[in-house]
Amino acid sequence: MMKVLKGLFNTTRPHFESGGRLEKLHPLFDAIETVAFTPALTTRSDAHVRDSLDLKRYMTFVIIALMPPFFFGIYNTGYQSHLASGLNLGFVPVMMQGAWVVLPMLMVSYAVGLFWEVLFASIRKHNISEGFLVTGLLFPMTLPPTTPLWQVAVGISFGVVIGKEIFGGTGRNILNPALTARAFIFFAYPANMSGDRVWTLVEQSGQQAVDAVTAATPLALLPLVTAGESASRILGDAGYTFQRLFIGNIPGSVCETSALMCLLGAVFLVLTGVGNYRNMLGGVFGMLAVAYPGYLIYLSSGGQSATMFSVHPVWHLVMGSFAFGIVYMATDPVSGPGMNLSRWIYGFAIGALTVMIRVFNPAYPEGVMLAILFMNLFAPLIDHFVIKARLRTRVPNV
Amino acid sequence: MNAIHLKKGFSIRIAGAPERHLHRLNTPDHVGMVPEQIPFVKPRLLVEEGDSVSIGTPLFEDKRNTRIRFLSPGGGRVKRIVFGPRRIIRQIVIALDKDEPCEAFDVPTVEQLDAIPRQALVDTLLAGGMWPFFKTLPFMDLADPDTVPPSIIVRLGNDEPFGPDPVVYLKEQEDRFGLGMDLLNKLCDRVVVNLTGDESIGSALPDQAVIQRYTGCYPAGNPSVQLYRIRTGSEQNRAWFIDGQDVILMGDFLRTGRYPVQRIMTVGGSLAPTAEHVSTRAGVPLRLMCNGGLAGEPAARTIVGGVFTGFAGSPDGFMGFYQNALNLLDDGDREEPFGFIRPGANKPSYSTAFLSAFRRKPFPMDCGQHGEVRACVNCGTCARICPVDILPQFTMKCLVADEVEEALAHGLLDCAECGLCTYACPSKIQLREVFQAAKAQYYKEIS
Ligand code: SF4
Ligand code: SF4
Numbered sequence: 018m019m020k021v022l023k024g025l026f027n028t029t030r031p032h033f034e035s036g037g038r039l040e041k042l043h044p045l046f047d048a049i050e051t052v053a054f055t056p057a058l059t060t061r062s063d064a065h066v067r068d069s070l071d072l073k074r075y076m077t078f079v080i081i082a083l084m085p086p087f088f089f090g091i092y093n094t095g096y097q098s099h100l101a102s103g104l105n106l107g108f109v110p111v112m113m114q115g116a117w118v119v120l121p122m123l124m125v126s127y128a129v130g131l132f133w134e135v136l137f138a139s140i141r142k143h144n145i146s147e148g149f150l151v152t153g154l155l156f157p158m159t160l161p162p163t164t165p166l167w168q169v170a171v172g173i174s175f176g177v178v179i180g181k182e183i184f185g186g187t188g189r190n191i192l193n194p195a196l197t198a199r200a201f202i203f204f205a206y207p208a209n210m211s212g213d214r215v216w217t218l219v220e221q222s223g224q225q226a227v228d229a230v231t232a233a234t235p236l237a238l239l240p241l242v243t244a245g246e247s248a249s250r251i252l253g254d255a256g257y258t259f260q261r262l263f264i265g266n267i268p269g270s271v272c273e274t275s276a277l278m279c280l281l282g283a284v285f286l287v288l289t290g291v292g293n294y295r296n297m298l299g300g301v302f303g304m305l306a307v308a309y310p311g312y313l314i315y316l317s318s319g320g321q322s323a324t325m326f327s328v329h330p331v332w333h334l335v336m337g338s339f340a341f342g343i344v345y346m347a348t349d350p351v352s353g354p355g356m357n358l359s360r361w362i363y364g365f366a367i368g369a370l371t372v373m374i375r376v377f378n379p380a381y382p383e384g385v386m387l388a389i390l391f392m393n394l395f396a397p398l399i400d401h402f403v404i405k406a407r408l409r410t411r412v413p414n415v
Numbered sequence: 416m417n418a419i420h421l422k423k424g425f426s427i428r429i430a431g432a433p434e435r436h437l438h439r440l441n442t443p444d445h446v447g448m449v450p451e452q453i454p455f456v457k458p459r460l461l462v463e464e465g466d467s468v469s470i471g472t473p474l475f476e477d478k479r480n481t482r483i484r485f486l487s488p489g490g491g492r493v494k495r496i497v498f499g500p501r502r503i504i505r506q507i508v509i510a511l512d513k514d515e516p517c518e519a520f521d522v523p524t525v526e527q528l529d530a531i532p533r534q535a536l537v538d539t540l541l542a543g544g545m546w547p548f549f550k551t552l553p554f555m556d557l558a559d560p561d562t563v564p565p566s567i568i569v570r571l572g573n574d575e576p577f578g579p580d581p582v583v584y585l586k587e588q589e590d591r592f593g594l595g596m597d598l599l600n601k602l603c604d605r606v607v608v609n610l611t612g613d614e615s616i617g618s619a620l621p622d623q624a625v626i627q628r629y630t631g632c633y634p635a636g637n638p639s640v641q642l643y644r645i646r647t648g649s650e651q652n653r654a655w656f657i658d659g660q661d662v663i664l665m666g667d668f669l670r671t672g673r674y675p676v677q678r679i680m681t682v683g684g685s686l687a688p689t690a691e692h693v694s695t696r697a698g699v700p701l702r703l704m705c706n707g708g709l710a711g712e713p714a715a716r717t718i719v720g721g722v723f724t725g726f727a728g729s730p731d732g733f734m735g736f737y738q739n740a741l742n743l744l745d746d747g748d749r750e751e752p753f754g755f756i757r758p759g760a761n762k763p764s765y766s767t768a769f770l771s772a773f774r775r776k777p778f779p780m781d782c783g784q785h786g787e788v789r790a791c792v793n794c795g796t797c798a799r800i801c802p803v804d805i806l807p808q809f810t811m812k813c814l815v816a817d818e819v820e821e822a823l824a825h826g827l828l829d830c831a832e833c834g835l836c837t838y839a840c841p842s843k844i845q846l847r848e849v850f851q852a853a854k855a856q857y858y859k860e861i862s
Contacts (some may be wrong), residue, residue, distance in 0.1 A: 022752075051787060057752030058784040059747050063847065064723040064834035065716065066427065066744070069769060070841045071763035071786020073755035075794070078768060147791060187792030188842075242534060289768045350793045355808060357795075372545075404809060404825075411804075414652045414828040 026050050044138035045131075048145040076147035078291040079345070082282040083154055083272075086341060089265065090272025091115035094162045097268045098218040118218055119271050122157035122169050129170045130156075133177040137186065146187035148194075148351070152176060155195035157270035157346060159338065159386075161215040164202075168209060172202040192393045192399040193352040200390055203383070216268035234269055235262060236337045236375060236383070248328035261333040270338060279340035292348040295357055299364020300343035301334060306365070307372040308333050325376035339371055342385035345393075354396040363399055369394050419644050421631030422683035424802040425765050425835055429576050429722065430716030431742070433690045435583055444511055446698035447733035448474060450504040451545075452709040452719075452726050455556040455855075458485070458504050466493045471518030471544065471674035483557060485736070486674045488536075488697035490515030506733065509698075522672045533563075536601050540665075544674050547736065548661040552639055552667055553828040554858045564655040567603045569596075571659035571831050572611035574636035575721030577683035577832075578740040581616050583692045584660045584679040591666030593621040598665050601769040603655070611636035633723075634802055638841045652828070660739060680704070680734065680805035681684040683741035685724070686715045698733050702794055704741045716782050718742040723834035747783025754785070765800060765839045789842040797836035797846055803829045807836040807846045814853050827853060 032039045033046035050056075052073070060067055090393045092108075095115030099106055104114075130153040131145075138145045156173055177199025181190040203210045216234055235257045238248075252258075261267060265275025286292025311326030320327065333339065347353065347367050354363050374384030439813060450458040457478040458608075462468060468491065473484040491512040497505040520543040523531045537560050540546050549558035549567075558564065572581045585592060599606045610628045617626055628647070629635040638656040646652065657665075660679065667675040676696045682688045682704055693704065701717050718725040720738040728734075733739065759769035762785075763778040771778070797807035805826045813822040827850060836846040 023750075052753075052755070054752055055748040055785065056787060057748050057750045058787065059716075060784050062727070062845075063725065063784050064837045065718050065725065065727070066722050066780050066838060067427070067769075067783065067785050067843065068766070068839050069759060069764045069785045070766045070839075071755065071843065072789045072792065072841050073786060074768060075792075075841050077755050142790075144787060186790065188792050197566045248575070271691070291768065350795065353793070355793045355795050355798065355806070400809075401724050404806065408824055408826075411824075411829075412646055412652075412825055413824075414826065415649075415651045415823045 022053055026053070041139045042135065044143070044145045045135045051144075073147050075291055076151050078289050079151045079286070082285045082292070083151075083158070083345065085281040086272045086275055087119075087154070087158060087276045089275050090158060091119050092117050093274055094218070094265060094271045096266070097216075098162065101217045101268075103371060119157065120158045121166055122160060122164065122271070123154065125166050125169045126155040126157045126173045130173045130177050133174060135184065137182045141188070143188070148181075148187040149177070152181075152194045152198075156198045158197070159199045159270050159341070160202075161210060161269075162218040162271050163215045164209055165352060168202050168206055171205070172198040172209045173297045175201040188351055190399070191350060191389060193346055193349050196346055196386055196390050196393075199386055203386070216270070234337070235267070248332075252328070252332075259332060259335065262332065270341075273338035273341040276335040276340035279344045283344040286344065286348065288332040291345065291362055293350070294365040295342050295360035296347045296367075299361040300339075300347055300368035300371075301364075303365035303370075304339065304345075304372050305330050305335050305370025307367070307369045311372075311376065333372055337375070337383060337385065339368075342371075343367065343391055344391050352393045352396065354400040354403075356400050356407070359396070359399040359403045362403075363392055363396055366395070376395070418628040418630045419641075421629060421635040421640065421644070421802060422631040423804070424634055424640075424833075425561065425800055425839070426574070427576065427722075427762070427763060427780065427838070428631040428775075429685070430779045431577070431684040431687050431690045432777070433577050433580075433683040433687075433692055435580060435692065436582055437679065437692045437694050438689075440693050440695040440699070440703060442511075443696070443699050443703050445491075445494060445700065446509055446511060446611070447700065448485065448488065448507045448698055449728075449735050450475060450485070450486055450507065451499065452735045453485075453735045453737070455479075455554070455858075456483075456547075460485075460496070460507075462507070464493050464496055467516075468493060469492070469516035470676055471519045472521070473544070474505065475504070477557070480560070482560060483546055484544055485547060486518075486675075488676045490517060493755055501582050505527070508733075513574050520549060520668075520670050520674070521670045525594065525597075528601065528669070529823065531601070533601060538600065540668075541765070543668055544751075545665060545668050548569045548664065549655050549657055550748070552642055552656060553652060553830075556853060556858070557833070558655045564653060565651045566605040566607060566654045567599050567654040568641060569606065569608045569659055569662055570636060570638050570641075570656055571616065572613075572636050573658070573721070574611050574633050575632070575723055576722060577681050577690075577742055579660060579679050579681050579692060580612060581610075581659050582613050584663065585616060585619050588663045588666075591621050591663045591670065592619075592659070594666035595662035595664070595671050596621050596624055596666075598669060599657070599662065608659075609636075609638065610642045633834040634831055637802070637831045637833055639829065639832070640802045643829055643831070651724055657737075657803045658737075665720050678734075678739055680739040680741065682741050682743070684718070684744045685781075686742075686743040697736075701728050701732050701734065701741060702730055704734065705743055706785065715743050716746045718744060722780075723838065724832060729806045745779065745781035747781030747785075749783075765796065784843055786841070786843050791840075791842055791844060792793055794841060796839045796841060800835045802833060802835065803831055805810075805830055805850075807850070811844070811846055811849055814849060819853070819857060822853065823857070827857075830854065 033043045095111035100112050134145050134149045176194040180192050180194035180197030184190040263276050287294045308330035312330050315326045370388035371384040458475040459478045460475050463472045468487040470490045472487045474487050475485050477483040489509045489511045491510045494510040495508040499505045547557050551558045561722050608624050608626045634640050664675045681692050717728045719728040719735050762769045762771050766797050810822050810825040830850045834847045
């Protein structure tokens with residue numbers, strides 16, 4: 018089997034080498050070949066031995082960590098769609114429906130993203146970086162199931178080109194490319210990205226939807242809380258219990274709804290050392306640090322003021338895409354800071370900002386996305402000060 | 416004895432640790448010098464092919480300071496001088512006579528040692544070719560004979576895999592070591608023996624010696640790291656260091672008045688026919704060191720020195736002036752199907768991304784790069800592993816942007832050149848090489 022594969026690479030390689038017909042596509046060939054076979058590179062000089070971990074494995078592990086929310090997302094998307102459309106709720110039809118929605122988005126995202134990667138790689142004459150595999154997967158996972166495929170294409174193009182390549186490619190980008198893509202289509206096509214109707218794909222063929230099911234997402238309900246009302250009751254009326262939010266069996270972006278699945282991914286990332294727990298915990302603390310005082314004010318006023326804080330702080334952790342964002346986006350090492358202390362600060366600020374955006378600016382219920390992008394910009398600055406403080410303790414040596 | 420424990424760093428669990436028993440190698444019929452591998456020195460040849468030399472005849476001197484001379488490790492005839500590009504001297508090969516003639520040097524007796532002025536002692540060491548055994552931190556150039564260092568570090572035990580164990584080379588050499596220590600004490604008021612490895616050797620050392628023990632992971636035995644851990648002010652930065660075995664050579668030199676050529680070395684690594692200590696002489700041919708074991712292993716890499724900082728020698732090469740270790744590793748020159756997703760129970764890693772994290776046995780390691788070079792993704796692995804708290808990813812970026820001052824503030828000169836950052840970087844960036852080059856460049860500018 019391996020021999021056959023190797024033979025295939027060996028016979029096709031000449032076309033991709035300089036002078037070959039497909040010379041321009043060499044980065045693509047190289048990317049595919051090195052996935053199949055880790056190349057036989059040896060150390061040129063010292064250190065003679067090298068660790069077994071490389072960037073391919075590193076990025077692959079992010080993708081593995083994304084699998085729980087991915088598969089759950091496929092199921093949930095299909096389930097919500099069939100539920101709203103009054104169709105069969107059996108496992109297989111639901112998975113089929115979910116796959117029918119999610120996989121085309123994924124394929125468009127990868128195909129278009131790969132096009133740009135190959136283009137820039139062959140212009141710049143470098144290899145395709147594995148980071149793209151993560152970006153191309155992350156982006157469609159954050160979209161509403163009703164997103165038209167052409168918007169997926171536009172979004173990923175923006176993310177890859179503006180979010181990454183104009184900075185010089187992976188490693189030099191300041192913003193997380195998947196989030197850049199997501200934010201771009203959020204602002205460019207608001208009609209498709211917000212409102213109550215986008216979160217569930219309703220099949221016209223089914224018996225027509227029951228209105229209650231296409232109802233607002235939990236975050237969209239928050240601003241509706243008025244004095245004397247309780248958020249938990251409003252959410253509860255809409256059928257959102259804490260448990261349900263935690264499991265993620267609700268309408269929402271295709272793969273972002275389940276905090277539980279993100280938690281599984283987080284455990285995997287932390288155990289393998291690929292994702293940093295400081296960013297994640299910092300985010301949780303930041304969120305609670307803002308939400309708790311607000312909640313206490315709400316309680317002490319007898320429910321009369323600060324109604325936007327009326328939801329129990331812990332609920333914030335499972336609502337919207339916070340869990341997904343903090344586990345998979347806020348841990349992106351390239352767009353985040355590099356010092357441990359900075360990571361705490363960075364995570365904390367993301368959590369705090371997320372709550373603030375959620376409660377003070379209901380026009381953008383997806384606060385975590387903006388919070389992370391905003392903190393991406395500040396990551397180098399945080400590092401700058403943390404490093405400066407640390408260098409002061411060194412005994413100088415010049 | 417309060418040990419200083421090194422937590423940051425990493426000990427690779429590599430197979431092929433040399434046994435402690437000592438194997439006496441056959442006498443070689445030729446020995447050699449590899450001037451190319453002596454950092455910073457600008458050699459000027461003092462012999463030609465065909466000249467007869469004795470043990471202790473100067474072969475070349477350092478153009479920067481002609482009082483520093485490197486002596487012949489054998490007596491006989493200069494058989495060959497191999498030049499590389501730009502007339503860099505690759506090898507000086509000396510065919511040995513049966514009865515090797517030997518130069519005699521005028522050395523002070525043990526009694527005279529107390530009274531002799533420091534300068535006279537320095538001159539004796541310069542003449543006797545013993546001076547190059549002293550090196551200065553942080554650049555690791557030869558020590559300057561005209562300065563008095565803030566301290567001299569005796570590195571007793573080098574924990575880079577693999578090198579001679581002081582337990583082996585100190586055996587029955589305690590007096591020579593003691594004599595060597597007396598000599599060091601004449602050169603500097605503050606001489607510290609930095610001990611790694613077996614605590615019991617402490618008892619074999621002279622009573623009045625100042626001993627500091629270091630434990631923990633690699634590179635606890637590296638003098639730069641040791642200095643970093645104990646220094647309190649920047650005036651201590653320019654300490655000298657000398658290897659424990661070379662202190663014995665100093666004692667030997669004082670006792671006999673001859674340039675000492677006996678060495679205890681190790682052969683290690685997973686491809687070593689037998690991983691053991693060997694008793695042999697300076698400049699021994701690598702072929703003899705690995706006992707002909709190389710012939711059967713075309714893919715072996717012969718690493719002269721440790722696996723992090725040594726140089727790759729050819730089978731026709733010789734041991735270096737400073738290296739007493741030969742490590743034979745698989746060259747690792749082969750592809751691996753779907754390497755990125757294998758569970759990797761047998762793949763050593765600093766990370767926890769392989770099942771090998773559960774394995775306790777040593778790994779047969781190879782010289783494969785295990786992945787392709789990529790841009791830095793700011794993963795922070797290098798900063799986590801660096802024993803002297805440099806932030807390699809940021810320091811590297813300073814250097815790439817030509818901000819040398821900034822890099823110096825980051826502690827560039829503290830870099831112990833241990834190679835761990837290069838080892839661990841998942842993007843396979845050769846950080847050590849960058850820092851080594853930057854240090855050397857800066858050194859050139861200030862000297
Ligand atoms: S920067 Fe790299 S080579 Fe230098 S001391 Fe740190 S880990 Fe070792
Ligand atoms: S280990 Fe390599 S990729 Fe990671 S931060 Fe350091 S230099 Fe960058």
